[in-house]
Amino acid sequence: xxxxxxxxxxxxxxxxxxxxxxxxKDKPMAVGxxxxxxxxxxxxxxxxxxxxMPVIVPTNFDKYRAVSEEIREIFAEYDPHFQPMSLDEAxxxxxxxxxxxxxxxxxxxxxxxxxxGSSSEYSRRHKGLSPDLxxxxxxxxxxxxxxxxxxxxxxxxxxIEQRTRLTASAGIAPNMxxxxxxxxxxxxNGQYRLPSTREAVMDFIQNLPVRKVxxxxxxxxxxxxxxxxxxxxxxxxQMALLSLLFSETAWTHFMEVSLGLGSTYIPRxxxxxxxxxxxxxxxxxxxxxxxxxLAEDMKKEGLKVPHDRxxxxxxxxxxxxxx
DNA sequence: GCGGATCAC
DNA sequence: TATGGTGATCCGC
Numbered sequence: 001x002x003x004x005x006x007x008x009x010x011x012x013x014x015x016x017x018x019x020x021x022x023x024x025k026d027k028p029m030a031v032g033x034x035x036x037x038x039x040x041x042x043x044x045x046x047x048x049x050x051x052x053m054p055v056i057v058p059t060n061f062d063k064y065r066a067v068s069e070e071i072r073e074i075f076a077e078y079d080p081h082f083q084p085m086s087l088d089e090a091x092x093x094x095x096x097x098x099x100x101x102x103x104x105x106x107x108x109x110x111x112x113x114x115x116x117g118s119s120s121e122y123s124r125r126h127k128g129l130s131p132d133l134x135x136x137x138x139x140x141x142x143x144x145x146x147x148x149x150x151x152x153x154x155x156x157x158x159x160i161e162q163r164t165r166l167t168a169s170a171g172i173a174p175n176m177x178x179x180x181x182x183x184x185x186x187x188x189n190g191q192y193r194l195p196s197t198r199e200a201v202m203d204f205i206q207n208l209p210v211r212k213v214x215x216x217x218x219x220x221x222x223x224x225x226x227x228x229x230x231x232x233x234x235x236x237x238q239m240a241l242l243s244l245l246f247s248e249t250a251w252t253h254f255m256e257v258s259l260g261l262g263s264t265y266i267p268r269x270x271x272x273x274x275x276x277x278x279x280x281x282x283x284x285x286x287x288x289x290x291x292x293x294l295a296e297d298m299k300k301e302g303l304k305v306p307h308d309r310x311x312x313x314x315x316x317x318x319x320x321x322x323x
Numbered sequence: 324g325c326g327g328a329t330c331a332c
Numbered sequence: 333t334a335t336g337g338t339g340a341t342c343c344g345c
Contacts, residue, residue: 086332217330247343329342 064088067164074159078152091176093264094149150193157191174201177262180214201260205232213257232258 028044030037030053039051068087075082079092149172157168167189171182174196181204185192194204209231211221224230227245229238236258242251256262 089332215330219329249342325345327343327345330340332338 067166070164071160071166071168074156074163078156091179094152094172150191153191157189175260175262175264177213177257178204178260179262181208181212184212205258205260208232210235210257215253216257232260 028041028047028049030040030044030049032038032051037049037051037053040049040053064087068084071088072082072084072090075084075090075092078094082090082092084090153170153172157170160166160168169183169187169189170191171179171185172191172193173179173182174194178194178201182192182194194200210216210224210229211218213232216224224235227238227241229235235242235254239251239255239258242254245251246254
């Protein structure tokens with residue numbers, strides 16, 4: 001009885017809608033609330049859109065933040081300086097300088113990589129790009145320490161799933177630009193490693209559509225396509241042209257992309273920013289710990305501040321709530 | 324320094 | 333395949 005009544009109501013809904021909005025007649029259309037469809041027209045049904053289909057769930061950012069925090073706790077164990085890009089994405093540095101194999105072997109925790117001396121030499125050399133990060137590069141031969149990065153990453157993803165019942169995908173590559181692209185390769189719930197050899201990187205770049213690269217969006221793609229450029233290797237072949245048509249920051253970016261270069265510099269992740277601190281003493285405390293971190297870093301790298309100079313603290317009123 | 328465009332999420 | 337809203341960055345003025 002109730003069922004039939006409901007049925008009639010849905011039928012009426014659809015017909016009413018079609019009557020009142022004839023312009024929707026030939027378009028896939030559905031009637032319903034935020035969370036459930038009551039009915040749909042036949043065009044929509046062709047696409048599998050039917051009554052009683054759940055459509056939109058309300059967002060719950062408090063929940064997302066909480067889960068994100070759990071995942072970040074796991075991230076931190078692999079790279080304490082990991083860089084979150086959003087609630088569900090982050091860059092981690094899995095590079096371990098040579099000579100830390102023993103420490104790893106002695107570690108009782110299989111999932112833990114010692115962060116000791118992490119990326120010191122590496123980050124000093126590469127504030128930005130890292131052309132000599134390749135394993136076959138003559139100047140240096142960084143090595144991924146431990147069983148393999150792939151296993152470490154697999155384990156990390158496994159732990160994320162155990163803890164949150166959420167699957168994750170990962171891209172493993174010599175730099176962030178490539179890692180981002182790689183992370184798309186085996187979505188969902190997979191990973192892809194691009195070896196750190198010049199050959200592998202160039203092969204990978206060769207036929208990579210420019211649109212895949214983070215930073216090249218819809219508009220840039222259209223413009224490049226209009227110039228006959230659709231892949232990254234095209235970018236490299238047209239640098240002269242591009243340097244005339246685009247701004248310097250734009251075309252140098254294109255050039256880096258075409259060479260498979262990207263940033264390897266993952267800035268220190270600070271849970272706290274000055275902006276979030278309203279009390280002056282809190283701000284001062286943060287400032288102090290930042291200075292101490294800096295001092296520690298410099299010590300590790302064997303750097304000193306020349307005695308004829310001063311360390312300057314730049315006070316940026318904009319950063320503070322209190323002005 | 325501001326507004327518009329582009330981009331990622 | 334589209335869609336909305338937001339924050340960051342870049343560019344031209």
